[in-house]
Amino acid sequence: MNYTRRTKDELAARVAQDIPEGATVNLGIGQPTLVANHIPPSREILLHSENGILGMGPAPAAGQEDYDLINAGKQPVTLLPGGAFFHHADSFAMMRGGHLDICVLGAFQVSAHGDLANWHTGEAGAIPAVGGAMDLAIGSKQTWVMMDLLTKQGQSKLVAQCTYPLTGIACVKRVYTDLATLACTPSGLQVLDMVPGLSLQALSELIGLPLTPA
Amino acid sequence: MINKFVSSIQEALADTRDGATVLIGGFGTAGIPDELIEGLLAQGARDLTVVNNNAGNGEQGLAALLKAGRVRKVVCSFPRQADSQVFDGLFRSGQVELELVPQGNLAERIRAAGAGIGGFFTPTAYGTDLAKKADGSPKETREIDGRMYVYETPIHADLALIRAECGDRWGNLTYRKAARNFGPVMAMAARKTVATVYSQVPLGGLDPEAIITPGIFVQAVVQIPRVATQAGGVKA
Numbered sequence: 001m002n003y004t005r006r007t008k009d010e011l012a013a014r015v016a017q018d019i020p021e022g023a024t025v026n027l028g029i030g031q032p033t034l035v036a037n038h039i040p041p042s043r044e045i046l047l048h049s050e051n052g053i054l055g056m057g058p059a060p061a062a063g064q065e066d067y068d069l070i071n072a073g074k075q076p077v078t079l080l081p082g083g084a085f086f087h088h089a090d091s092f093a094m095m096r097g098g099h100l101d102i103c104v105l106g107a108f109q110v111s112a113h114g115d116l117a118n119w120h121t122g123e124a125g126a127i128p129a130v131g132g133a134m135d136l137a138i139g140s141k142q143t144w145v146m147m148d149l150l151t152k153q154g155q156s157k158l159v160a161q162c163t164y165p166l167t168g169i170a171c172v173k174r175v176y177t178d179l180a181t182l183a184c185t186p187s188g189l190q191v192l193d194m195v196p197g198l199s200l201q202a203l204s205e206l207i208g209l210p211l212t213p214a
Numbered sequence: 215m216i217n218k219f220v221s222s223i224q225e226a227l228a229d230t231r232d233g234a235t236v237l238i239g240g241f242g243t244a245g246i247p248d249e250l251i252e253g254l255l256a257q258g259a260r261d262l263t264v265v266n267n268n269a270g271n272g273e274q275g276l277a278a279l280l281k282a283g284r285v286r287k288v289v290c291s292f293p294r295q296a297d298s299q300v301f302d303g304l305f306r307s308g309q310v311e312l313e314l315v316p317q318g319n320l321a322e323r324i325r326a327a328g329a330g331i332g333g334f335f336t337p338t339a340y341g342t343d344l345a346k347k348a349d350g351s352p353k354e355t356r357e358i359d360g361r362m363y364v365y366e367t368p369i370h371a372d373l374a375l376i377r378a379e380c381g382d383r384w385g386n387l388t389y390r391k392a393a394r395n396f397g398p399v400m401a402m403a404a405r406k407t408v409a410t411v412y413s414q415v416p417l418g419g420l421d422p423e424a425i426i427t428p429g430i431f432v433q434a435v436v437q438i439p440r441v442a443t444q445a446g447g448v449k450a
Contacts, residue, residue, distance in 0.1 A: 050317065051241045051392050067243040067443035068391040074242035076445075085391055087398040087426070088241075089325040092318030096338060120343070127302055128314055129294040135318030135338045169341040 003197030005148075005178040013038040015104055015146055015176045019045055023101040024094075026050065026136055029073040032104040032146050048100055050132040052091045055083025072132065092132070095139030103140040105133060107147045107172075109162045112209055114172040114184035116145065117164035130167075137168035149177035149206065156207045158182065158189065179203065183214070190214050218385040218435050219414065223253035226408045226434040227373075230254065233286075234372040235263040237324065237400040238276060243445065245393035249410055249438050250375040251275045261286045265324070265369060267317065267396065269293035269301035280304055289369065291317035316344055319366050321399055327368035328402025328431070335363035374404035378427070381411035381437075385429030386420050393443070394426060401431040408433065412440040 006014060008031060016038035019025055026048045027033050036058065039045050047056040050072045057078035060066070065076035079085075094100055109117040116137050120128040137143050147157055158175060174192070175182045180203055181192040192214045194203055204211045220226040227250070230236075236254065240246030254262075255278055262285050269288045270277030277300040279285055288310060293301055304310040315323070316338050326334055335356055339345045345353050345364045354365040376397045378387040387409055389397055401407045409427075414437045 049392070051244070051395050053392055065445065066391065067445050068245070068393040070242045070244055070392055072242075079391070085389075085394055087394050088317070088321035088396045089399045092321050096318055096336065125306065127294040127298075127305060127312075129292040130314060130316050130344065131292040132317040134316040134342065134344065138337050138340070139318075166342045 001197060001199065001202050003179070003195050006195060008034060009038070011146060011176060011178055014181065015144065016040070019043070019102060021045070024048055024054070024099065026095070026100055026103040026140065028103065028105040028133070028136065030106045032106060033071070033073060035104055035146070048091075048094060049077070050091055050136070052086050052088060053077070053079065053083065054086070054094070055080045057083070092135050095132070095135045098139065098141060100140045102142045102144060103136040104144045104146050105136060107145045107157065108164045109157050109159050110145050110147075110172050110175050110184065111159055111162050112184060112188045113186060114170040115162050116143070116167040116172050117162040118167050120165045122165050133167050137171045142173045143168075143171045145172050145175045147175070147177060149179045158207050158209065160209060179206070182211070188212065217383045218429065218432060219383050220434045220436050223249055223410075223436050224256065226436050227253045227257045230257050230259040230373055232259050233261045234259055235265065235370070237369075237371045237374040237396070237404055238264055238266040239374070239376045239395065239397045239400050241267050241392070241395040243443055244391065245377045245389070245395050245397060246275060247375045247377040247410055248275050250377075250408060251279060254375070255279050255282060255284070260284050263287040263289065265289040265320070265371065267291055267320070268295065269298055269312070271295060271297045273300065277301070280310065283309070285310055287311040287313065289313040289315060289320070291315055291320050313348065314344060320369075321396065323366055323369040324396070324403045325399040327370040328399060331368060333365055333367045335365055337361060337363050340364050369403060371400075371404040372406065374400040374407040376401055376407060376409040378409045378411050380413045380415055380420060381409060381432075381435040382415050382417050382420055382429070383435075384417060385409075385432030385435055386425045387411065387427040387432060388420060388424060389426055398427050401427045406433045407431055408436065410436050410438045412438065
């Protein structure tokens with residue numbers, strides 16, 4: 001079977017394609033940050049940053065960095081005209097209160113019915129760090145995950161039951177991967193799209209779970 | 215005459231006791247009250263419980279306070295970072311205790327303390343390892359309108375250290391950009407809040423519509439020389 005994985009930018013573009021005009025969106029640290037680069041300029045989307053920014057703009061030009069204006073990944077950003085600053089309790093009220101339309105997070109594992117594990121490997125000696133992941137995962141109207149489908153060892157990160165410690169229960173609506181886009185539903189995984197050349201059966205074998213076409 | 219301006223950090227922090235719970239503002243590079251943390255290091259109080267979003271970066275600031283063995287417990291959401299080596303070492307060798315709190319719960323628990331709320335039910339962390347107490351027993355949960363919630367308690371503190379932008383002698387404060395972060399809620403939750411400001415203005419000098427922390431939440435204001443917030447230190 002002949003198929004090519006989506007590159008990180010292609011995957012980011014695939015996520016961006018589904019973000020509707022007018023949406024308020026939080027992009028998690030790491031890979032999800034790339035999604036901002038692929039939002040069509042014709043679409044007006046408000047980016048939220050957990051550290052108290054709504055209407056976050058792109059990275060500043062070299063030499064223009066202001067380290068009082070950073071994103072959740074601690075990188076310098078800008079503020080769009082109309083953007084606002086607020087304190088942490090308000091920022092998380094925007095998540096928990098259901099005011100945020102979409103968050104895009106990375107993951108270690110996602111279960112077929114939408115459980116998310118993305119904060120801790122649970123290994124002995126590992127120091128856990130959760131940040132805003134749990135608040136985002138359960139607070140946004142829609143939680144999307146963006147990740148490679150397989151680990152470096154070739155194991156599916158989409159699983160029947162998460163073995164890593166959970167971030168949230170049944171909170172993931174969609175999973176965007178380098179091979180396919182899937183929806184997590186109460187009745188299991190639904191395939192929304194696949195890269196050209198990949199069959200439903202081959203994808204199902206990689207994941208090791210039954211899949212239904214959309 | 216009410217005058218919350220204090221001439222030195224040393225004077226503002228002089229009454230800090232051993233065993234105090236200290237809220238320290240800041241997120242990433244923004245809003246970290248470096249001068250006040252250095253002041254606390256010099257002041258000498260020990261056996262501290264520190265509440266911050268992180269657990270120190272590099273060798274300065276909170277990391278230096280940890281390294282000096284002055285912190286018994288850290289309450290934070292994101293301790294593990296590329297340069298959190300001081301905390302990592304102390305934690306692994308059992309010399310500092312960690313209470314890991316989802317960031318929104320951290321902000322709301324602090325806010326609850328400041329607002330006189332005896333705790334709250336939140337959907338965050340329900341069904342996860344962070345819905346457990348330190349002894350591993352489950353926190354109280356409740357179903358409300360068909361959704362499951364976890365009971366979280368307020369975080370009261372003896373002292374809050376805040377970096378603000380402008381202040382007046384009544385303790386009214388403004389902040390700069392994303393350096394606001396935990397400042398306003400931490401100022402509410404401590405018996406004593408000390409804020410640094412870069413500019414000291416006369417009463418009436420702040421637009422009353424733009425005051426973010428009203429002076430009632432602030433006990434001491436110290437003016438410090440303005441330095442641009444620096445890059446580095448923190449990489450997630």
